[in-house]
Amino acid sequence: MNQLSDRLNSLSPSATLAMSQKSAELKAQGVDVINLSVGEPDFNTPDHIKEAAKKAIDDNFSRYSPVPGYPALRNAIVEKLKKENGLEYTAAQISCANGAKQSVCNAILVLVNPGDEVIVPAPYWVSYPEMVKLAEGNPVIVTAGIEQDFKITPAQLEAAITPKTKALILCSPSNPTGSVYSKEELAGLAAVLAKHPQVVVIADEIYEHINYIGKHQSIAQFPEMKERTVIVNGVSKAYAMTGWRIGFIAGPEWIVKACNKLQGQYTSGPCSVSQKAAEAAYTGTQAPVEEMRKAFERRRDLIVKLAKEVPGFEVNVPEGAFYLFPKCSSFFGKSAGDRKIENSDDLAMYLLEVAHVACVGGTSFGAPECIRMSYATSDENIVEAISRIKEALSKLA
Numbered sequence: 278m279n280q281l282s283d284r285l286n287s288l289s290p291s292a293t294l295a296m297s298q299k300s301a302e303l304k305a306q307g308v309d310v311i312n313l314s315v316g317e318p319d320f321n322t323p324d325h326i327k328e329a330a331k332k333a334i335d336d337n338f339s340r341y342s343p344v345p346g347y348p349a350l351r352n353a354i355v356e357k358l359k360k361e362n363g364l365e366y367t368a369a370q371i372s373c374a375n376g377a378k379q380s381v382c383n384a385i386l387v388l389v390n391p392g393d394e395v396i397v398p399a400p401y402w403v404s405y406p407e408m409v410k411l412a413e414g415n416p417v418i419v420t421a422g423i424e425q426d427f428k429i430t431p432a433q434l435e436a437a438i439t440p441k442t443k444a445l446i447l448c449s450p451s452n453p454t455g456s457v458y459s460k461e462e463l464a465g466l467a468a469v470l471a472k473h474p475q476v477v478v479i480a481d482e483i484y485e486h487i488n489y490i491g492k493h494q495s496i497a498q499f500p501e502m503k504e505r506t507v508i509v510n511g512v513s514k515a516y517a518m519t520g521w522r523i524g525f526i527a528g529p530e531w532i533v534k535a536c537n538k539l540q541g542q543y544t545s546g547p548c549s550v551s552q553k554a555a556e557a558a559y560t561g562t563q564a565p566v567e568e569m570r571k572a573f574e575r576r577r578d579l580i581v582k583l584a585k586e587v588p589g590f591e592v593n594v595p596e597g598a599f600y601l602f603p604k605c606s607s608f609f610g611k612s613a614g615d616r617k618i619e620n621s622d623d624l625a626m627y628l629l630e631v632a633h634v635a636c637v638g639g640t641s642f643g644a645p646e647c648i649r650m651s652y653a654t655s656d657e658n659i660v661e662a663i664s665r666i667k668e669a670l671s672k673l674a
């Protein structure tokens with residue numbers, strides 16, 4: 278019997294979480310698996326942030342929080358946006374949630390009516406189309422291949438917009454490709470959007486600080502865009518705080534108020550102790566952020582160099598985040614024994630079982646010709662993983 282709602286039945290399970298689970302199962306059986314499937318920094322939360330949380334517990338900072346988060350945290354975010362991004366917001370334009378994931382979902386749920394279209398550039402973060410489906414909207418996928426560094430052009434955006442378009446979800450730096458839109462590229466997209474004032478941009482900037490080409494650029498910097506951009510960000514990736522679950526949106530008050538209303542009936546304000554930790558992250562030293570960024574950059578250089586030496590891989594040079602997204606379609610149709618590789622999900626399973634390296638097939642990112650490898654792991658693991666992958670792939674003929 279299936280009495281689940283159509284809404285639920287229409288959702289796909291998260292492929293990234295499924296792969297992490299499979300790899301954990303193999304590990305539990307004693308197999309030496311190198312896990313390149315995870316989407317989180319391998320660093321610990323910096324000490325001064327942990328101290329702030331410990332103090333919050335000792336101070337009995339343990340009551341329900343205001344739905345959008347405590348003013349102290351929202352003010353810290355306002356300062357962050359001013360100092361780091363040159364953007365002016367008031368605390369009333371900030372709403373904190375249980376991670377950037379909830380922030381994205383809140384924004385979609387308050388904007389999208391059944392039948393509305395949301396433009397989702399592919400490759401995309403796995404959850405975007407599913408969240409749009411949850412809102413009973415239609416994800417409109419606009420594909421950008423490796424030959425255009427996985428970034429959509431203004432002409433592609435223009436062609437995808439219809440009277441039903443409600444929003445565009447833009448992720449830069451991108452999960453899963455690591456691609457970063459330059460200021461000029463964002464200006465090109467903004468020029469198209471200027472002709473379509475009904476389209477709101479949900480700008481997912483969660484990888485802002487893991488950027489190898491200099492200053493982060495937000496589409497909200499263009500004055501005509503700021504009033505219809507919802508910036509999504511949070512502490513998960515920059516401060517190695519994935520488990521603390523603090524994200525936020527910054528945007529026009531009518532959207533922020535709507536998110537507060539939704540959240541007020543749904544989850545309430547996020548964890549009070551985590552809010553104190555996030556406040557310390559934004560107001561304290563930023564040195565650990567730069568240290569982690571440098572480590573990711575070194576690893577990016579390493580994995581790009583090694584992956585380029587793997588015959589059959591086509592590799593872009595990611596400018597941010599901590600993922601490599603090689604094109605691997607040259608292996609499709611090849612076999613090892615009675616095992617045939619038809620697509621990148623097959624390839625990911627083959628690499629897990631034969632090379633004992635966990636990656637994620639590109640299908641659930643809207644790029645079935647690619648495979649995602651997270652390099653948020655040690656240099657030794659990167660070297661060993663790519664060597665195992667190279668060997669396993671050489672057996673395919």
Ligand SMILES: Cc1ncc(COP(=O)(O)O)c(C=O)c1O
Binds near residue numbers: 481512524
């Ligand atoms: C592009 C993107 N947006 C949002 C999130 C969610 O972040 P959080 O852990 O803060 O919910 C992730 C996490 O993997 C992500 O990759």
